[in-house]
Amino acid sequence: MANSNIKLIYFNQPGRAEAIRLLLAAAGKAYEEVNVNLDQWQEMKPSAPCGTIPIIEVDGKRFGQSRAIATYLAREFDLYGKESLDGLKIDQTAQVAEDFIMEFANKYYFVKESDKKDEGAKTLKEETAPKYLGFFEKYIREEGTGFICGSKITLGDIVVFDICTGFLKPFIDDSLSSFPLVQALVKMVESNARIKQYLATKKSS
Known part of the structure; x- marks a missing residue:
């Protein structure tokens, strides 16, 4: 895998591909990214492996589903723990x-009526975000190392970081201070040298 040629195909935005980018950054793996627009995606869609995007190409073979891609990369680059139970936690x-x-999708993203959208945003901020942040807080507390699993960054930590800093951030910010272990994990991932470099490059581009 270290010598494999990797190509990531997605829109020019974070979205569903950001955890994949973060994983590749943490691994120090060089890859090519191909950004497509909506018209290009519609042309590609019938031939996509799963009819969805992002798509990863490994040595010319294409694969879909963002979580499957992330799990594959985590396993390949030692970001998936050491034991089977580690993988279960992740x-x-x-x-x-x-x-x-x-x-988020059902309560806000796919909602068309503005009043229902406002109601969905309120529910996401006041009920949904605290519920899920509470799960993450519990997992970190139970592990006792500051990480989701073990004593170094894994896919689990990158997933939590992506949730807290990505497109769900506006719905999470008001609640995050109530979950100090999640806050600390986000800072820890952000301070990883390779991820820090990726984020700086992303910010300047």
Whole structure:
């Protein structure tokens, strides 16, 4: 895998591909990114492996589904723990994050009526975000190392970081101070040398 050629195909935005980018940054793995617009994506969609985006290309072979891609990369680059139970903890965290994203989609993103959208935003801030941040806080506390799993950054930590700093951030900011372990984890991931460099490059581009 270290010598594999990796190409990431996605829109020119963080979205569903950001955890993948963060993983590749943490691994120090060089890759090519191809950004497409909506018209280009519509042309590509019928031939996409899963009919969804992002897509990763490994030595010319294409694969879909963001969580599957992230898990594959985490395993390949030693960001998935050491034991089977570590993988379970990481997958649990990733699935909880996925549940949070789905609630966001159903309560806000896909809602058309402005009054219902406002109601959804209120619910996300006051109820949904504290619920899921509470899960993450519990996992970190139970692990006792400051990480989701073990004593170094894994996919689990990157998932939590992405949730707290990505497109859900506006719904999380009001609650984050009530979850000090999650806050500390976000700062810890952000201070990782490779991730810090990636974020600085991203900010300047």
